[in-house]
Amino acid sequence: MKFKFLKIVLTTYRYAVMLSVGALSISGTASATLIDSIAALNDGDQYRVLFVTSTTRDATSKDINVYNSFVYDAAQAGTVTGGLGLTWTALASTDAVDAIANTGMLNNTDAVTLFNTIGDIIAMSGHEIWGGSLDAPIAHDENGVANNTLVFTGTTSHGRIDIFNSLGGKYKISNIGYSPSITNDWIGWARAYQTLTLNYYGVSDQATHVAVQVPSPSTVILLSLGLAGLSYSRYRKQS
Incomplete structure (x- = not known):
């Protein structure tokens, strides 16, 4: 069971990192690009x-x-x-x-x-x-x-x-x-x-232009930590 919980936490953390990098790639690219200019409208x-x-x-x-x-x-x-x-x-x-x-x-x-x-x-x-x-x-x-x-x-x-x-x-x-x-x-x-x-x-x-709200990396990480906490709670109940 311990190994199962560790796998859940690592998977959740890896997902958080992937989402954070994705958010950065959308919002943190060079300003002199067409996509950024359109997004600024x-x-x-x-x-x-x-x-x-x-x-x-x-x-x-x-x-x-x-x-x-x-x-x-x-x-x-x-x-x-x-x-x-x-x-x-x-x-x-x-x-x-x-x-x-x-x-x-x-x-x-x-x-x-x-x-x-x-x-x-x-x-x-x-x-x-x-x-x-x-x-x-x-x-x-x-x-x-x-x-x-x-x-x-x-x-x-x-x-x-x-x-x-x-x-x-x-x-x-x-x-x-x-x-x-x-x-x-x-x-x-x-x-x-x-x-x-x-x-x-x-x-x-x-x-x-239709504005799209992109969550900040910190928001994504906090959400993922919350998911990890939920996984731990379920693990405690099962054990």
Whole structure:
């Protein structure tokens, strides 16, 4: 019986340590991460995540769904973006649809925090990103790796179709952005032939933060010690 009780206590203690380490891994990671930045939002706050694809393709298609699928595949494969459970679209414009309509990221002052994949705040509303300067560059890919590169957009700084330079447009050149820029150059830096292969911006759907209370390690240990005490009480009664 003594050995049985010792096994119960050791098992309970080991469980307490595992829970404590788990709590620390959630609450004690580096602050400059996307997960921590999202967790710092208030309950009910709205947010989106933006990234630059690590992969490239041309801009010859007139079908926005081609670019959406390309961005979605990159996001699903990403070590940062793949586990977020979000839907992804291209921040891009063709002759038929502009970037605002495609992403649903409206040009208004409604509060929505826009993050890059290392947790920096890019902007605090659609109005800020469409026409204003960014607070931080998008400039990181689906794995959280810096990616200072040229990006096909086909889009003006206000999120509308660049009618002469849309993706797949008849003039065979498209608007491109420069990902490390925080000025309007992030989306409309220059123009490039559509046959080139460049990167793209991906945007998540708008999500709502739900606060989750994580117990502190000390609370978990106290709870586990209580379980150990209960086990000892049962052991005494059985013996």
